[in-house]
Amino acid sequence: MNPGLLEGYVALSAIIFAVGAVGLLIRRSPLVVLMCIELMWNAANLTFIAYARQWGNMEGHILSFIVITVAAAEVAIGLAIIVLIFRRRSEVDVDEAAMLRG
Amino acid sequence: MTAVFWIAGIVAVLGAIGVVAARTPVHNVLALMVNFVALAVLYLSLSAEFLAVIQVIIYAGAILILFLFVIALLSVSKMAKEQAPSRLVAQKELGIAAGVVVGLLLTVSIVRNGIFGTNVTLQDGFGTAATFGRELLTTHVFPFELTAFVLMVAVVGVVVLVGRRDS
Numbered sequence: 001m002n003p004g005l006l007e008g009y010v011a012l013s014a015i016i017f018a019v020g021a022v023g024l025l026i027r028r029s030p031l032v033v034l035m036c037i038e039l040m041w042n043a044a045n046l047t048f049i050a051y052a053r054q055w056g057n058m059e060g061h062i063l064s065f066i067v068i069t070v071a072a073a074e075v076a077i078g079l080a081i082i083v084l085i086f087r088r089r090s091e092v093d094v095d096e097a098a099m100l101r102g
Numbered sequence: 103m104t105a106v107f108w109i110a111g112i113v114a115v116l117g118a119i120g121v122v123a124a125r126t127p128v129h130n131v132l133a134l135m136v137n138f139v140a141l142a143v144l145y146l147s148l149s150a151e152f153l154a155v156i157q158v159i160i161y162a163g164a165i166l167i168l169f170l171f172v173i174a175l176l177s178v179s180k181m182a183k184e185q186a187p188s189r190l191v192a193q194k195e196l197g198i199a200a201g202v203v204v205g206l207l208l209t210v211s212i213v214r215n216g217i218f219g220t221n222v223t224l225q226d227g228f229g230t231a232a233t234f235g236r237e238l239l240t241t242h243v244f245p246f247e248l249t250a251f252v253l254m255v256a257v258v259g260v261v262v263l264v265g266r267r268d269s
Contacts, residue, residue: 005107006217007212007213007216007217009107009144009148010212010217011208011212011213012107012114012115012144014205014208014209014212015115015118015205016114016115016118016137017204018201018202018204018208018209019115019118019119019121019201019205020118020121020122021200021201021204021205022122022197022200022201022202023121023122025193025197025198025201026122026194026197026198027122028188029127031127031130031169031172031173032121032122032127034169035121035130035131035134036121036122038165039118039121039134039137042137042141045141045153046141046144049144049145049148049150049153050148052148052150053150053224054217054222055222056222056223056224056225056228058228058233058234058237059237059242061152061153061229061237062234062237062238062242064150064153065153065156065249066245066248066249068153068156068157068160068161069253070249070252071161071165072160072164072165072256073252073253073256075165075168075169076168076257076259076260077259077260077263079168079172080260080263080264081263082172082176083172083175083176083264084263084264086176095188095189095190
C-alpha cells in the first residue's frame, strides 16, 4: 500500500461516519434513521479492513464479518419495530414514538 | 490503486450524502446501495475480496431488499413528511453543526498525526475465502458461534414482534 494511503482510508471512513451521524440527528423518518446507522456501521468496517491490510492480519476481517452480522440482526429487529409502530399510528415520526409500551 | 481510492471514495461519500438528503424513501435506499457498492470496491482495493463479496450479497442484496419490502409494505403516504415544525429547537442546524464538528475532529486528527503501522508484505491468500474460512473456523470459532446465536435471537425476536395476528 502506498505510504499515506491508510490515512486516506481512515479519513474517508471518518467522513462517512460523520455524514451518517448528521443524518441520524436531522432526519425524523425512522427508515432513514436506520439507514444512517447502516452508514455508520459501514464506516467502522472500512477502518477495520484498512487496518487489517496495513498489518497483514486477518483478525480485522473477522471483526468486520461480525459487525456485518450484527448489523443484519439490528436491521431485522429495527424494521420489525417500525412496522409495529406504523400499525398503531397513521404517521410515524421518531419524535412522536416516545412511548415504548407495547 | 490511488485512483481507485479517490473515485470509489468520492462515490461513497456522495452516496452517503444522498441517503441523508433524499426525500423519497426509495431514493434513500438507492443512494445507500451506491454507497455500499463503492465500499465493496474499496474493500477489493484493500485485498479483502471475500468481504467485498459479502458486502454486496448481504448489504446490497439482503438488507436493502428488506428495506424495500418494508417501504412497499407501508404506504408511502404514511411516511413522516418532516414538514411539521420539529419538536426540538433548531434540530437541523444544530445536527449539521455537531456532525461537521465530529467529522472535522476525526479527519484532522487522523491526517495531522498520521497512523502507526508497519507496511508488511501480505501472505499468500490474504483475504480470500479459504484463508477467511480457516481463520473463522479455527482461531475465531467462538465469535462465529456467538454470531449464530445473535442471528437466531434476531429471527426469534422478529417473529415474536410482528408475527402476532391479534392486533
